[in-house]
Amino acid sequence: MQRMIYDYTKSVLERVSHAPDLFVKELKKAVKNLLPYELEHLNNWLNYYTKEKPELRKYLSAVEIKNAKPASKM
Template sequence: MPRMIYDYTKSILERVSFAPDLFVKELKKAVRNLLPHEMDHLRNWLSYYTKEKPELQEYLFIVERN
């Protein structure tokens, strides 16, 4: 089940990546809902995913501090 939540979170973040304000909102939800090891996976994925999206890179601090 936890893997499903992680995958769902990734899909939501991909879908809302066109709007930074929605992206931040969903990223904050992810921080509240994911387990610590899932957060590690999410940090790695976000690092890769945002390489092509510099407008989203400034919001990675949300997952870095947790």
Template sequence: MSRMIYDYTKEVLERVSFDPELFTKELKKAIRNLLPYELEQLKRWLLYFTNEKPELKKCLVYL
């Protein structure tokens, strides 16, 4: 079940990546809902994902 939440979170973040404010809002929600090991996975994924989107790099401070 929690794997589904992690995958869904990634999908949502990909969909809202056009707007840094919305991306930050969804990222904060994800931090509240995911388990600690899922947050580590999300952090690794975000580092990779934001390489091509420098406007989203500032959102990583919440992790």
């Protein structure tokens, strides 16, 4: 089931990539809804997808910030 959410997220991001404000909105939703390993895959896919779309690259920090969470101390 989770794979379907990841694939759906990618398709939504592709469809709204023409509008940076919608792209950011959907990217923030993805960060909230996806599991950590899915975020890693999404980050890799976004790096590939935005290679030809430099206007969207500045918004990738929304995913990178979530992945860079500090480890909890014990």
